[in-house]
Amino acid sequence: MNQMNVNIAFIGYGTVAQGFTEIILEKEKKLHELYGLTIKVVAISDIMKGSVYEENGLNMRDILSLVKNGKSLEDYPAGVIGLNSLETITKTNADTILEVSYTDIITGEPALTHIRTALRAGKNVISTNKGPAVKQADQLLKIAKKNKVYYGFEGTVLSGTPALNLAQYALSGIDITEFRGILNGTTNYILARMEEGMPYEEALEKAQKLGYAEADPTGDIEGLDALGKVIILTNVVLRKKIALSDVKRQGITNISMNDIKKAQKQGRKWKLIGRAKIQKDGSVLASVLPEKLPLSDPLANVHEAANALTFITDELGPVTIIGPGAGRRETGFALLIDLINMKNHISFDSHN
């Protein structure tokens, strides 16, 4: 087994980055033994928490402790402080950038600039930020290829549940012509409560209390989050480009308790389904819409906040994966999957 030492810089140090840090501290020995992987975090730059760079590696237990006690990263007792995100990307000895900054989903910034800068500087990038992948996955993969570095973004779709890696590696050689999925856990949770008779407003409130839904839940309930994932999957898995405006979209706010009950009588369940299909003329038909599924569809039986994705394939027919689609450790873990794949030189393809 080939060995690899990775020098990491975090751009952004929120919950996902902290979840990843916990995982690599707990799995340090296993990652070395099973994958030949030795990880050193050399720099962190966070717009709120400050910035620290120590070329020989930061003590990540001390870093977690600082952050959990609400202190600044600049209270770390050694290293260089005050580098901004772009300086951290270009002026440190990090070879791999974990881009997990707080980012606008529509513009993709500042993550898009971070990722592009890093790839052009010959640094690998792993990011769970959806914005850049939605807007420019293909261009970024091309820049990565040109600079012989890696751009991984598994965590943008179903957090750590394999979606892109499942399609590209576990199913190597297959043709996927269509996918459909439950790509948002918040809406699935709300629909599950409504199935039990809880009114929409109460179910939404409960989802917010549990941390599934944001204070402003628009992105989830109007289907915008699922829409971004449909774009990424279409780009990477179907190898086709579509724009946000090409996708018919409707959220779950128009589904009434009466609709739910009527469906139950028919032996069906309402689910918010994101889907895309390559048509005979090569164009793509994509949508995010509430659909009334028969119970024989595996997606109808996806419970609570779980996510699921069915690929329609040439050789195997439908293949479905079900797992979590969000969470700090779950999304942090997606960074680790990509890191190990990076080590094994397996990268997503860009298409033309």
Place this chain on the structure above:
Amino acid sequence: MNQMNVNIAFIGYGTVAQGFTEIILEKEKKLHELYGLTIKVVAISDIMKGSVYEENGLNMRDILSLVKNGKSLEDYPAGVIGLNSLETITKTNADTILEVSYTDIITGEPALTHIRTALRAGKNVISTNKGPAVKQADQLLKIAKKNKVYYGFEGTVLSGTPALNLAQYALSGIDITEFRGILNGTTNYILARMEEGMPYEEALEKAQKLGYAEADPTGDIEGLDALGKVIILTNVVLRKKIALSDVKRQGITNISMNDIKKAQKQGRKWKLIGRAKIQKDGSVLASVLPEKLPLSDPLANVHEAANALTFITDELGPVTIIGPGAGRRETGFALLIDLINMKNHISFDSHN
């Protein structure tokens, strides 16, 4: 992308090998463009159909046509005929052996000897034969490692639906402590018919007519087929060794229509579940038993002859994959997945 030319020899040329041949003929251009893979079949040795070796590559359209017309491979108009399986493995210019011979599931022979001989001769092996993987997956992986070659056996578990590759690559870095699955399509099909009120004997007959069940269905209905898969998954995914005799086993023949109806009233479904779990003391508890699952379990909703597998993981909780578990093209496709992974130097680990 690195390029790779593979010279293949088939040991055994039954339905799976023919399914694989059709796939590579149809996907030839894509495999080259997307994966840098150029496949040449140089030899075939089949105990019934004869043997042919042509070092510059056989015309596989002509080979398929011979076989489909019931002719001997030795009617092929060029090349060397008459090499037996071991000569085909050791005395041809094949670098990769696709071992798909007709093999005794209990002894694993003659596949076991074929695989061992090939690996020791420094040739890669991809095999869908369960026997050798059940008996000696770990030893064979060690021989492969020592000789710097590849041994792939994805197709032994869920045909082309990713099971081993899902655990080892798409879920890189995860700890799997337990799995449970519907690992046999025939029994799932029979139980589905019984759910609809069809008596067991009639359902079995229908499964045989559809080609799901063998003329002697013992291997399926008594849980022996699922048992072999539990052993392989325990070995590769849980990284623990267990023997056939360590696994409690019961088939579906004792499930009466009355049992099915009682379960339906409780909102449950009978399924034949293969499972294994690492216990606190490090030992493994494994079984193949009919279980009465609640409808909230994704495995309860696996229909017809589909298979499914749930991994219980440290970072993601349960992750479930659902897809076909048998079929000539589906199993042939598993050979292709392994071939592409071989090219990418990603191989299953042996454990200690």
